[in-house]
Amino acid sequence: MKLVLDTNIYIDFGQGKQGVVDLIAGQSTEILLPVIVLGELFYGFQKGSKSRENEVVLRRFVTELGVSIIDVDEEVARKYSLVYSALSAKGTPIPINDVWIAACCMSVGGTLLTRDGHFEQIEQIDKIILSS
Numbered sequence: 144m145k146l147v148l149d150t151n152i153y154i155d156f157g158q159g160k161q162g163v164v165d166l167i168a169g170q171s172t173e174i175l176l177p178v179i180v181l182g183e184l185f186y187g188f189q190k191g192s193k194s195r196e197n198e199v200v201l202r203r204f205v206t207e208l209g210v211s212i213i214d215v216d217e218e219v220a221r222k223y224s225l226v227y228s229a230l231s232a233k234g235t236p237i238p239i240n241d242v243w244i245a246a247c248c249m250s251v252g253g254t255l256l257t258r259d260g261h262f263e264q265i266e267q268i269d270k271i272i273l274s275s
Contacts, residue, residue, distance in 0.1 A: 146171040147213070147248040149241075149257035150183045152273075157200065162273065166256065176205070177213045177247035179240050213247040222246035226267055237261040 146167060155163040188197040223246035230236055245265045248255045254269040255262060262270050
């Protein structure tokens, strides 16, 4: 399965959380990271004292696991519009970065792997929501 990783899953994987590592190793045929997740990670790195080291680890993760980056393009922008409109119509807003992450997932036909329960509100994507 094409697994699209949310920020919290990348962090869990990096911390060696066995359930996440096993799921990615055993279930993924392709691993993808939305560029929005990269932005969230770079922001977190910047706030910390090990920015350079964290970027090296991220680049190694991407290279060694053959991770594809999902860029924001016109197709993703159209999916964003669909997701955001559906959430607005239901009156169930979620953080805007997560709308973009869902749009990226939708554009590649992937399954989102996350710990954020608010993704339950997004009906347009396949998802695996792990408990915290």
